[in-house]
Amino acid sequence: MFSERDRVAAGEPARHQVSELPPISVVVTEHRLHRVSCPCCGKTVRADLPGGVPAGAFGPRLEAAVATLSVRNRVSRRDLVELAGELFGVSLSIGTVDAIVQRTGEALESPYQGLLDHIRAAPAVNLDETGWRLRGGKRTLWGAFTQKAALLRIAPDRHERELDALIGEQFAGIACSDRWWAYNKLAPDRRQVCWSHLVRDFTAHAEGMAARKELGETGLRIAERVFDAWNAFKRDGDRRALKRRVAPLKRELHTLLETNAIKHARNRYTKTIAGNLLKLWPALWTFTEIDGVEPTNNHAERGLRGAVIYRKLSLGSQSNQGEHTIERLLSASITCRLQKRSLFAYLTELLATKPRGDPAPTLI
Numbered sequence: 001m002f003s004e005r006d007r008v009a010a011g012e013p014a015r016h017q018v019s020e021l022p023p024i025s026v027v028v029t030e031h032r033l034h035r036v037s038c039p040c041c042g043k044t045v046r047a048d049l050p051g052g053v054p055a056g057a058f059g060p061r062l063e064a065a066v067a068t069l070s071v072r073n074r075v076s077r078r079d080l081v082e083l084a085g086e087l088f089g090v091s092l093s094i095g096t097v098d099a100i101v102q103r104t105g106e107a108l109e110s111p112y113q114g115l116l117d118h119i120r121a122a123p124a125v126n127l128d129e130t131g132w133r134l135r136g137g138k139r140t141l142w143g144a145f146t147q148k149a150a151l152l153r154i155a156p157d158r159h160e161r162e163l164d165a166l167i168g169e170q171f172a173g174i175a176c177s178d179r180w181w182a183y184n185k186l187a188p189d190r191r192q193v194c195w196s197h198l199v200r201d202f203t204a205h206a207e208g209m210a211a212r213k214e215l216g217e218t219g220l221r222i223a224e225r226v227f228d229a230w231n232a233f234k235r236d237g238d239r240r241a242l243k244r245r246v247a248p249l250k251r252e253l254h255t256l257l258e259t260n261a262i263k264h265a266r267n268r269y270t271k272t273i274a275g276n277l278l279k280l281w282p283a284l285w286t287f288t289e290i291d292g293v294e295p296t297n298n299h300a301e302r303g304l305r306g307a308v309i310y311r312k313l314s315l316g317s318q319s320n321q322g323e324h325t326i327e328r329l330l331s332a333s334i335t336c337r338l339q340k341r342s343l344f345a346y347l348t349e350l351l352a353t354k355p356r357g358d359p360a361p362t363l364i
Helices: 004-009 060-071 077-088 094-107 109-121 160-167 181-185 195-206 210-236 239-263 268-279 298-314 320-338 343-356
Strands: 035-037 044-046 124-134 137-145 150-155 174-177 191-193
Touching: 060 077, 060 094, 060 320, 060 343, 077 094, 094 109, 094 320, 094 343, 109 150, 109 160, 109 320, 124 160, 124 298, 124 320, 137 160, 137 298, 137 320, 150 160, 150 298, 150 320, 160 181, 174 298, 191 195, 195 210, 195 268, 210 239, 210 268, 239 268, 298 320, 320 343
Parallel strands: 124 174, 174 191
Antiparallel strands: 035 044, 124 137, 137 150
């Protein structure tokens, strides 16, 4: 029997050849600063770092990689220590990883404020909230989203005062959300109620009896036709045609709600949902009037999905400073994804500007 080496020596082609991967090159730049002492007075003088060189032990690319793996890829601190050794040949500790993430959060203070200003001035914003944890205690993660930006803020609860802290008391745009009571502080004509949530409510009623079943089934048929009209508008862009298709649906739904709010007033389930929707009536149809407003709040729910996964893996935050760090990092991560922008490249640029004293690059 001939070995593979014998066949290659005889001129035969090697079997199962595996192409070699290009070597990974790591450039390590070390700055050594001489320190001298005066023999007379004992005063110690040390040389200064070159301009633009950070004072820490690691450069902006490595720190950006650590922050990106932490927030975007949700790699734990312990696994990051292992990955840094295998991928970059760098020896890190868990505490060092945490310190890098915190420094990145501090560097994001100014870009985060820019996102806040953008959200408060936006003509239309999608809003949603979900649970969070601080040392095991209950907190709330609020999210505000436009097509190109995301702002996340951790707050004590879901009260309307936290909504003001997020979008400002003078917010003049359109807010698309679910029907959580805190959003009721906004005028119905400045809101868009999510039809996807409404479909879930109609589905629940359709599984009931008598008046509830009738309300649910009729509501689902109307909702299906509303989405058909919206999909047709997305194809042709004809807003007049959208209003024409929706007009009979508005009349049918209004009659249905009035019937259940008055005729079936003894049924508290149908009376409650019918009464609430009548109070919010203009907020059901804002998407037919204003550009940039959609009938659902799916944009916000998709935006919060990554943050929810992060919370489940990390069990929330362990300090108030940790809350500020993660809300800034998550905001930067989601914003870069919405803009199809590299989070690693942005954080590298951000961390490189700080030692030079340059203004932080904006996220929007």
